[in-house]
Amino acid sequence: MKFQHFILLGLQTLVAFSALGGSAYSLVWLERQQSDLPMPNELFWDETAPLVVVDAGHGGHDGGAVANGVIEKNLSLDIARGVKRELEAAGLRVIMTRSGDSFLSLDERAALAGKHQASAFVSVHLNTEGEGSEAEGIETYFAESRPLSARQRVVEGADSDHNLVDSADFAEAVQRTVCTVAHAGNRGTKARDYAVVARASCPAVLVECGFLTNLNEAARLKKADYRDLLAEGIARGVVLFLQTRSVPAKLMAGS
Numbered sequence: 331m332k333f334q335h336f337i338l339l340g341l342q343t344l345v346a347f348s349a350l351g352g353s354a355y356s357l358v359w360l361e362r363q364q365s366d367l368p369m370p371n372e373l374f375w376d377e378t379a380p381l382v383v384v385d386a387g388h389g390g391h392d393g394g395a396v397a398n399g400v401i402e403k404n405l406s407l408d409i410a411r412g413v414k415r416e417l418e419a420a421g422l423r424v425i426m427t428r429s430g431d432s433f434l435s436l437d438e439r440a441a442l443a444g445k446h447q448a449s450a451f452v453s454v455h456l457n458t459e460g461e462g463s464e465a466e467g468i469e470t471y472f473a474e475s476r477p478l479s480a481r482q483r484v485v486e487g488a489d490s491d492h493n494l495v496d497s498a499d500f501a502e503a504v505q506r507t508v509c510t511v512a513h514a515g516n517r518g519t520k521a522r523d524y525a526v527v528a529r530a531s532c533p534a535v536l537v538e539c540g541f542l543t544n545l546n547e548a549a550r551l552k553k554a555d556y557r558d559l560l561a562e563g564i565a566r567g568v569v570l571f572l573q574t575r576s577v578p579a580k581l582m583a584g585s
């Protein structure tokens with residue numbers, strides 16, 4: 331991950347607050363928020379690194395949401411490409427459900443997680459509300475129902491709730507890092523059985539990266555720099571989640 335970005339972000343925050351006449355207290359608070367994020371360990375993985383499926387929402391004839399001059403499928407692809415770039419820089423292996431403007435069904439997307447024995451699945455979308463809505467910020471969804479693979483593990487006598495618990499933790503990690511890195515409004519994590527995450531065979535989340543219907547947020551989303559921050563924030567959440575999960579296994583292997 332790019333530590334320079336964080337230094338740059340700190341400077342930008344300082345400049346922005348000076349310009350706004352922000353109080354010293356606010357600055358301390360913001361700095362504390364940044365430093366609360368643990369730094370991912372860049373040398374954590376070897377060639378057996380976990381594989382992550384990154385899903386750019388919509389595509390092809392399915393444009394997704396359209397508002398304020400932006401089409402969801404284009405932004406989701408751009409952010410997803412950024413997530414792939416950041417995850418690979420952190421040493422993870424990555425498969426994208428689509429790398430261009432093509433259409434895949436939700437089942438086809440989710441199936442890639444099983445096919446490649448992925449450790450995590452992250453789907454990137456943009457949000458909408460009714461015309462003139464003020465809704466703004468980021469929210470991350472995880473599935474409440476168990477995917478088929480988890481049900482199969484019940485039969486095999488393994489830990490049946492593992493997948494559900496993991497997806498909730500995964501959503502928390504991603505939501506926290508993406509909101510902090512992008513300085514975006516935090517609308518929290520939510521349980522909802524969206525097909526693409528409910529049917530994935532591994533911990534899976536769907537990130538709604540902001541509201542196209544909100545004029546201010548749409549303007550930010552149109553900027554490549556902001557989309558890069560979203561990608562970096564999502565990737566940091568994925569890395570931290572996978573590193574936390576890997577620690578017990580690594581310790582066991584080393585003992």
Ligand SMILES: [Zn+2]
Pocket residue numbers: 387388394395402455456
């Ligand atoms: Zn969408």
